[in-house]
Structures are given as structure tokens and as C-alpha cells.
Amino acid sequence: MFGSKTRKKNRRILEIKNTLRDSNLGGRSGSKRKSALKKELSSLGGKTYRQEAREDKQSRRKYDRENIKKNRRGRVVGYKEGYDPSKGVKGASSTKSSKSKSKSKATMTGRERAQQMARDRIAAKKAGTYKKPKTAQELAKERLAKKNKKK
Numbered sequence: 105m106f107g108s109k110t111r112k113k114n115r116r117i118l119e120i121k122n123t124l125r126d127s128n129l130g131g132r133s134g135s136k137r138k139s140a141l142k143k144e145l146s147s148l149g150g151k152t153y154r155q156e157a158r159e160d161k162q163s164r165r166k167y168d169r170e171n172i173k174k175n176r177r178g179r180v181v182g183y184k185e186g187y188d189p190s191k192g193v194k195g196a197s198s199t200k201s202s203k204s205k206s207k208s209k210a211t212m213t214g215r216e217r218a219q220q221m222a223r224d225r226i227a228a229k230k231a232g233t234y235k236k237p238k239t240a241q242e243l244a245k246e247r248l249a250k251k252n253k254k255k
Contacts, residue, residue: 113148116148117145117148117149117150120141120144120145120148120150121145121150121152121153123141124138124141124142124145124152124153125152125153125154126213170184171183171184171186171187172184
């Protein structure tokens, strides 16, 4: 099986990262579990989302520092040629747009899935293509109508 170890490792890294991000591991046993997960993550060569965000922020700051023109008083007066404001930031940006979010339903939590469904429903209503879901009574009537039609 080609690459299965790497896949398993990456899956485990993602699992640990999500657990550390989502869960509120409080108390003595929780903090022990958290530190054990962090050790396992570092042994696998991964970083937590917080660590990645910190590194992104640092690289962004460094890139800005290198490309900003300042006057004698230290105020920003411009940027060097070729400066790209989106460069230096890998992951999350400060402005989130709901349209750019596209996760597969398998990796979503229940809450995220419900939020996505609500966004889709609102978008469909705006577009005029929304059809309300059928009630149990309507479904039962259809089922009976089909049954009676066959007889």
C-alpha cells in the first residue's frame, strides 16, 4: 500500500489538532491529556492551529517590516515596489467570507453542518429557488396516494 503510513500520520495529526482546538479539556486529567496530545503531535511533526497562526502572523509582520517605507519619525509613508498585501499569510485571514468556506460534509461538525445548511437555505431564498421541506403529513398523504394508485 503506497503512502498509507503518511496518510495515517496526516489523519492522526489532523485528529489531534481538531481535538485540541475544539475541546475544553479542563481540570487535572484534562490538562494531562492535553499535554499528552501536544507531545504526540510534536513527535509526529505537526503543529497546533494556534502555533501555525502565530507563525503566520510572525512571517506576515516580518514581510511587512521588510517592505514598508518609513520617514524619519518612523511613520509609514509607503511601500516598496512589488509589495503584495496578501503575501506572507498562509492560513486564516482577518476577514471571513461565508462564500469561500467549502468543507466536505464528512469533516464538518454537527454545528458547522447546520450553519452551512442555513446559509444555503438563505441563499436559495434570495435566489427564489427555495422549496420548503414536506411535512410528515404531506409525505404520508403521498405515500397513501401511491399505494391506492397501485390497487
